[in-house]
Amino acid sequence: MRLFLLTIMNGLTLAALYFLVASGFTLVFGLMRNVNLAHGSLYLLGAYIGYDTADATGSWFLGVAAGFLSMSVVGLLLQIGVFRHMVGQELRQTLVTIGISIVLADLMLAIWGGKTYQFDPPDWLYGAIRLPLVRAYPIYRLALLGASIVIGIALWLFLNRTRIGMMIRAGVDDRAMLSASGVNTQRIFAITFALGAGLAGFAGVVGGTALSIAPGEDVRYLLASLVVVIVGGMGSVTGAAIGALLIGLAEQLGLAYSPTYGVVYTFLIMVAVLAIRPQGILGRPA
Amino acid sequence: MTALASSSAPSLALRLGLKPRHLVVAALLVIYPLLASPFWTVQIGAQILFLGVIALSLMFLAGYGGIVSLSQMTVAGCAGYMIAVIGTNSYNLGLGWPWWATIPAAIVIGTIFAVLIGIISVRTGGIYTIMITLAIGVAFFYFTRQNYAIFNGHSGFAGLQPPVLFGVSWRDPLPFYYLSLAIAALSYAAVLYVSRSTFGISLQAIRDNARRMNALGFNVNLHRVVAHGFAGILASLGGILYVWLNGRVSPGTIDIGPVINILVIAVLGGLRHPIGPFIGAALFVLLRNFAIDLIDPERFNTLIGLTFLIIVLISPDGLLGLWEKARGWVRSGGAAAGWRQKQG
Numbered sequence: 001m002r003l004f005l006l007t008i009m010n011g012l013t014l015a016a017l018y019f020l021v022a023s024g025f026t027l028v029f030g031l032m033r034n035v036n037l038a039h040g041s042l043y044l045l046g047a048y049i050g051y052d053t054a055d056a057t058g059s060w061f062l063g064v065a066a067g068f069l070s071m072s073v074v075g076l077l078l079q080i081g082v083f084r085h086m087v088g089q090e091l092r093q094t095l096v097t098i099g100i101s102i103v104l105a106d107l108m109l110a111i112w113g114g115k116t117y118q119f120d121p122p123d124w125l126y127g128a129i130r131l132p133l134v135r136a137y138p139i140y141r142l143a144l145l146g147a148s149i150v151i152g153i154a155l156w157l158f159l160n161r162t163r164i165g166m167m168i169r170a171g172v173d174d175r176a177m178l179s180a181s182g183v184n185t186q187r188i189f190a191i192t193f194a195l196g197a198g199l200a201g202f203a204g205v206v207g208g209t210a211l212s213i214a215p216g217e218d219v220r221y222l223l224a225s226l227v228v229v230i231v232g233g234m235g236s237v238t239g240a241a242i243g244a245l246l247i248g249l250a251e252q253l254g255l256a257y258s259p260t261y262g263v264v265y266t267f268l269i270m271v272a273v274l275a276i277r278p279q280g281i282l283g284r285p286a
Numbered sequence: 287m288t289a290l291a292s293s294s295a296p297s298l299a300l301r302l303g304l305k306p307r308h309l310v311v312a313a314l315l316v317i318y319p320l321l322a323s324p325f326w327t328v329q330i331g332a333q334i335l336f337l338g339v340i341a342l343s344l345m346f347l348a349g350y351g352g353i354v355s356l357s358q359m360t361v362a363g364c365a366g367y368m369i370a371v372i373g374t375n376s377y378n379l380g381l382g383w384p385w386w387a388t389i390p391a392a393i394v395i396g397t398i399f400a401v402l403i404g405i406i407s408v409r410t411g412g413i414y415t416i417m418i419t420l421a422i423g424v425a426f427f428y429f430t431r432q433n434y435a436i437f438n439g440h441s442g443f444a445g446l447q448p449p450v451l452f453g454v455s456w457r458d459p460l461p462f463y464y465l466s467l468a469i470a471a472l473s474y475a476a477v478l479y480v481s482r483s484t485f486g487i488s489l490q491a492i493r494d495n496a497r498r499m500n501a502l503g504f505n506v507n508l509h510r511v512v513a514h515g516f517a518g519i520l521a522s523l524g525g526i527l528y529v530w531l532n533g534r535v536s537p538g539t540i541d542i543g544p545v546i547n548i549l550v551i552a553v554l555g556g557l558r559h560p561i562g563p564f565i566g567a568a569l570f571v572l573l574r575n576f577a578i579d580l581i582d583p584e585r586f587n588t589l590i591g592l593t594f595l596i597i598v599l600i601s602p603d604g605l606l607g608l609w610e611k612a613r614g615w616v617r618s619g620g621a622a623a624g625w626r627q628k629q630g
Binding site: 033035037090091092094095096098099100102103105106107109110219222223226227229230234259261262263264266267270271274275278 | 354406409410413414416417418420421422424425428429432433542546549550553584585586587588590591592594595598599602
């Protein structure tokens with residue numbers, strides 16, 4: 001019973017992390033039809049930059065901010081420098097992001113090496129808290145869970161209650177019509193890309209604190225983002241939340257009860273969803 | 287094997303209506319190992335040929351079927367793993383079947399795996415296919431790394447080699463090169479043949495307009511799944527050569543790097559014609575072996591990534607596309623004529 005509850009808690013916190021990474025991915029895809037396969041690289045790069053900042057300033061929060069802001073800028077540069085020039089050429093965009101992720105992964109290895117880095121979160125986030133039934137649980141992971149719920153709600157409010165959010169949703173439905181209504185769609189694209197990339201960088205620091213940062217994490221979170229949005233439905237932030245929950249729980253339950261077949265559960269969920277609803281749980285038919 | 291390769295080339299050439307220059311290339315490929323050192327024969331020559339075969343399977347899917355599948359290296363790796371799991375390896379973990387049962391079984395299992403991937407991914411199209419096949423590839427990588435019962439986890443298997451047959455050790459440079467050349471030539475001819483068959487023509491029509499083909503009564507999904515199966519045979523053949531040369535197979539064989547490399551090779555060469563993957567493989571292997579003279583060997587991925595980016599940005603059809611452009615340019619009488627044509 002205790003193992004089960006602990007696994008569920010771990011699954012939930014992992015899901016929170018997956019949601020942070022995948023929500024940016026799905027937002028960018030939903031609006032611009034651009035599969036940004038460099039999304040995992042943004043996660044890792046944000047984590048490294050956040051680590052260096054936190055190391056230099058001694059403030060973990062500055063590290064989080066640096067992770068978010070630096071990746072927002074990178075996302076903005078990607079959108080303005082690359083994607084704006086190949087609107088509608090999906091395959092080409094995908095290939096270009098693959099090329100970028102190869103180069104980024106190699107450059108990160110050159111700069112930060114193969115070492116594993118570990119963040120030092122502030123003292124009040126450190127240690128364990130006593131909970132009923134599971135006894136002790138790391139405070140930091142609970143904070144991560146709380147933070148991602150807050151961010152999820154903020155993202156939902158941003159998309160559903162603000163003017164820019166309204167424009168983004170309109171762009172997801174019909175880009176040409178939004179542009180014809182006099183909205184500067186390029187600016188909307190740039191904002192969305194910066195936000196999506198920034199979330200990846202933010203998740204890098206926050207997730208790197210819960211686990212650790214090392215080469216190869218980019219692929220892990222790219223896979224997580226892919227599976228989460230395939231399951232949840234492309235372009236839907238709520239879908240990403242549902243997908244992240246399913247995948248996070250499946251992964252931890254698999255790890256706890258049948259370690260050598262853990263990945264298979266994730267995979268089976270994806271196949272089952274594709275068989276019943278090819279467009280994902282909350283996705284709309286393409 | 288030499289005799290077989292050279293005698294089968296002309297007859298196939300005639301049937302496929304090839305020109306003399308193709309025979310010159312074929313003849314050069316056949317005499318190549320007699321001129322080259324063992325390193326150039328195997329590490330460059332054979333490597334280009336079987337990487338080309340794996341990339342060819344992607345070219346077939348992408349070029350004729352419009353299906354960009356990133357799981358071709360995964361299929362190749364699966365067949366390679368089967369050689370170890372069903373046959374013999376140095377850890378004595380294999381089932382120990384004889385070579386004549388192991389090889390066909392590995393190809394069949396690789397192909398079944400490819401068909402399953404096809405069935406899963408066929409329900410989606412375009413960039414979704416890339417995402418799903420990439421997810422399958424990465425998931426399979428993690429699975430082989432975690433699973434000790436079948437795939438022996440992290441360390442994989444070592445001690446894999448081709449059988450000694452007709453008194454020839456097929457691992458030796460010369461026989462291995464000719465074996466790779468024969469399989470590459472057969473795969474190349476098979477892709478050309480299939481692309482011109484009724485099935486190939488309908489597949490290309492589906493690539494151009496799936497909806498219309500559906501309305502005409504063609505079973506679009508079945509065509510795509512069969513295409514995955516055919517590509518799976520090619521990928522399995524390439525994968526078996528791959529593990530035979532390396533002597534081992536491990537999760538690293540099918541890690542995201544090799545998976546992406548196959549895409550890089552196919553796109554570098556060009557997805558329009560089956561010769562593209564081999565040209566791409568040649569550039570890739572030469573760069574990997576000789577980039578050391580240009581840059582820090584550790585930074586090979588930056589070099590190949592940048593090369594890939596440049597090719598994708600300036601020529602979506604790869605080196606073949608560049609070649610076509612250059613030829614069209616020369617034929618139209620240089621820049622001035624080309625400019626006038628554009629104006630006209």
